[in-house]
Amino acid sequence: MFALVDCNNFFASCERVFRPDLNHKPIVVLSNNDGCIIARSNEVKALKIPMGAAAFKYKHILEQKQVHVFSSNYALYGDMSKRVMNLLTDFTPNIEIYSIDEAFLKLDGFDNYNLQNYGFKIKRTIDKGTGIPISIGIAPTKSLAKVANRIAKKFPQKTKGVYVIKSENQRVKALKWLNIEDVWGIGKQYAKKLKNNGIYSAYDFTQQNDTWVKRNFSIVGLRLKKDLLGEAVIELEHITSKKSIATTRSFDYTYSDYETIKERVSTFAINCAQKLREQQSACNSILIFLKTNKHKQNTTQYHPHIVVQLPYPTNSSIDIVKHTIKGLKQIYKPNFQYKKAGVVVMDMVPEINQQLNLFQSPNPKHKKLMKTVDLLNNKLGYQKIKLACQDLKRTWKMKQEKLSPKYSTRLSDVIIIKLYRPK
């Protein structure tokens, strides 16, 4: 059996943990630059404000309904996520951290357990240890655990946040209830195609023949169908190193001058290099892209990208920046108003397992230097030590007008509880 543990309205719940006065009050959390609404409390969902909506378009209704607005505080959410996941590992050794707010637990050898009660126990533990409300779906396969989780979320009164699909009847009933567009793995495009073919529920999907499913939705669709039928074909995935690492940002304004963009893109490259070193990998190629503002259709659009192959695998910030700038020079054109840029490092290999190039080899001094830079940055704070290509005076700040304190990761932000002794 698999359990899917999902934190309810995770980012909003993280904010509430430290602001209990906001329980039962409407909350939204915004994306970087306060651009989009990326998390909503149930009260906001009830107002029909959609996920991913542009914040400025809903400003009026947010004010009118006295919605509490927060800028995204990833330091806080990341730390709270770690705490939740740590507690979950006490319940089974087989765990897949699927995203910041979700984890699959494989419950092998739990035949004699009352899984419903086990679910309640997990829920109580997370609530006591972190204050984050969760929902749990338990079923014979991962995709069915997703379905069970949805039921637990949708009917909190009846399920108390835990739902187990254990019989064939329950499976069929659940799949007949679930709309096709809500199935895990069926996105917008697939849902449209399925509906055009008269398939409206998850159950309808499972009744289609294998050949048709595979032809239209590839091997992924076929796997999903079998999983929904109760045959566990989607296995728990074990943690491996990332296959690509990206740093991409929208700018606060649009920019067209080369030096500004070079400085930004170099910083993205350095960020990627640092993440590479954290997971002890090196990359063989770098993708650099620029984008003009896609929402301004009346301006000339230009979305170039380039992949630069490196002469040898590296995670040195100096090397990665050098090749990133080389790529940038090839795609940059003046007279365009750029709104977004990004750097993605790819073709990764383990740091210790690097194949050397006959004619070019990495500078051995870089390794020591990078180690020192990482040490200093860890001690002094994020990117305090910079490369010369970065502007030392300029600090790029995202628009984060509603940022909450880093309650759990910064000492100065820790909540102080004062005890008053009555005289």
Add this chain to the structure above:
DNA sequence: TCTGGGGTCCTAGGGCGA
């Protein structure tokens, strides 16, 4: 004025060597 960021996997189709 203001519209996020970071990932994975699969397939089609072309190039190319056996």
Add this chain to the structure above:
DNA sequence: TCTGTCGCCCTAGGACCC
């Protein structure tokens, strides 16, 4: 030496997830 076929590899693009 030329040609056809097969299959592998690579890439771009499209789909999905949170």
